[in-house]
Amino acid sequence: MSDLSIVKQFSEYTFKYNMSLGRHGWLRLTPAYSVHLVEKVLNLYKNKDLVVFDPFSGTGTTGVVAAKNGYNAVLNEINPFLVWFAAQKAANYSDKDRDNIRRVFLEIIEHIDYYVSKENWIPNIFKIEKWWNTETLNILSAIRASIVDVIGEPKESNRFSLIWIAFCRVIIETSSVAFNHISMTLKSEPMQYKKEYITDILKKTMANIISSTDDTIKANVNIVNGDSRILNGISGIDVVITSPPYPNRISYIRELRPYMYWLKYIINSEDSSEIDWSCIGGTWGAATSKLMTWEPEASIVFAMLEDTVNEIAGTENKNSKLMSIYVYKYFYDMYMHIKNLYKTLNEKADVYYIVGNSTFFNVNVKSDLLYEKMFDMAGYSNISSEVIRKRNCNKKLYEYCIKASKNGGTTYKNKYVYAAPNSQTLLPFG
Numbered sequence: 001m002s003d004l005s006i007v008k009q010f011s012e013y014t015f016k017y018n019m020s021l022g023r024h025g026w027l028r029l030t031p032a033y034s035v036h037l038v039e040k041v042l043n044l045y046k047n048k049d050l051v052v053f054d055p056f057s058g059t060g061t062t063g064v065v066a067a068k069n070g071y072n073a074v075l076n077e078i079n080p081f082l083v084w085f086a087a088q089k090a091a092n093y094s095d096k097d098r099d100n101i102r103r104v105f106l107e108i109i110e111h112i113d114y115y116v117s118k119e120n121w122i123p124n125i126f127k128i129e130k131w132w133n134t135e136t137l138n139i140l141s142a143i144r145a146s147i148v149d150v151i152g153e154p155k156e157s158n159r160f161s162l163i164w165i166a167f168c169r170v171i172i173e174t175s176s177v178a179f180n181h182i183s184m185t186l187k188s189e190p191m192q193y194k195k196e197y198i199t200d201i202l203k204k205t206m207a208n209i210i211s212s213t214d215d216t217i218k219a220n221v222n223i224v225n226g227d228s229r230i231l232n233g234i235s236g237i238d239v240v241i242t243s244p245p246y247p248n249r250i251s252y253i254r255e256l257r258p259y260m261y262w263l264k265y266i267i268n269s270e271d272s273s274e275i276d277w278s279c280i281g282g283t284w285g286a287a288t289s290k291l292m293t294w295e296p297e298a299s300i301v302f303a304m305l306e307d308t309v310n311e312i313a314g315t316e317n318k319n320s321k322l323m324s325i326y327v328y329k330y331f332y333d334m335y336m337h338i339k340n341l342y343k344t345l346n347e348k349a350d351v352y353y354i355v356g357n358s359t360f361f362n363v364n365v366k367s368d369l370l371y372e373k374m375f376d377m378a379g380y381s382n383i384s385s386e387v388i389r390k391r392n393c394n395k396k397l398y399e400y401c402i403k404a405s406k407n408g409g410t411t412y413k414n415k416y417v418y419a420a421p422n423s424q425t426l427l428p429f430g
């Protein structure tokens, strides 16, 4: 049975979490990307005409920070759920919008009882009983049915999407998910929560999310749902600030699957494997077996990468071969990205990549040096890197900021206004 004192703590946690981080606390994506880091880079520039680009935008941190500071931003992300989420995070909300959301939300709350006695849709998550206790699951599915009844599925309505974001928070907070590890793990037993407790968390989370929208997003954020290896239709970029996937086998689909299933961005495990395979560094589910038969369309030959890959392949482990292909494919994909990024940049531009190293069977994959070499091969100049953080889970793991420039880079007046085909302009509820 659930314990009121635990639930009280729970609600407080939600409240504090949201209050301290504003929009950035709406949803957790591991590993977190530092708001301060983006601000630090932007502080190097004075000219608000510069266009900022994040080709791996995830939850949209770069875009929100840039636009709050008055810079127009372009974001690119392959995962449609994250594109949807970042669009809500980067939107402006008026008092009227907030009142409308509150009104609609009350209607949803009033309808929950009606759905509790019905059989409602639940997502096809593998071993769902390990995530949510049966009673909790029933309440969550009733809440979901009530939301759909009033505002439609997430993909059908942008106006009230903040309600879906509050729902995402509630599904994660009533689940057995533990965040004490770099990637999502499940505790042994899911807790049982009563309807009153769950709706209480939902109401508090909703109030919090709504109140965190009263800041102003001063500039435009354009979001493209695209592959950063291609980057078609994007141009006029002055400053790139990004954190791509690291070569460490973290799967963003795996991390985001509870939200993606509940919001119908994933319907079954085939969907998740397919999206993960399309992501750089993704090897979750069937994506792993696809690696064994993967063939590059061209080769990227440079000694440091070859040495690293050969060293991994030569270790005594049943997965040595697989992991050597994984590392090769990761850098192959990133090189395609780095080359195509060059075309999106203005005559002069600066790029900042936050990336971590990794180890496979004690072989150190020196991301800083490998990235430096790739930027060099792709024609960038002024290339350097610095350690910005030691990752605390393992002594040998660090995070670096790799800097590079096009034609020397500079802070100069940008002449172009960005307009990407098929992109969303994030006017309030536009």
Ligand SMILES: C[S@@+](CC[C@H](N)C(=O)[O-])C[C@H]1O[C@@H](n2cnc3c(N)ncnc32)[C@H](O)[C@@H]1O
Pocket (backbone or CB within 6 Å): 029, 031, 032, 033, 034, 055, 056, 057, 058, 059, 060, 061, 062, 076, 077, 078, 079, 082, 226, 227, 228, 229, 242, 243, 244, 245, 246, 252, 278, 279, 280, 281
């Ligand atoms: C480290 S995360 C970015 C986190 C982000 N800085 C934030 O604050 O949320 C890397 C992102 O790259 C995305 N990604 C992976 N492969 C991609 C590709 N080929 N094209 C575009 N985005 C991709 C992943 O979906 C993930 O959201």
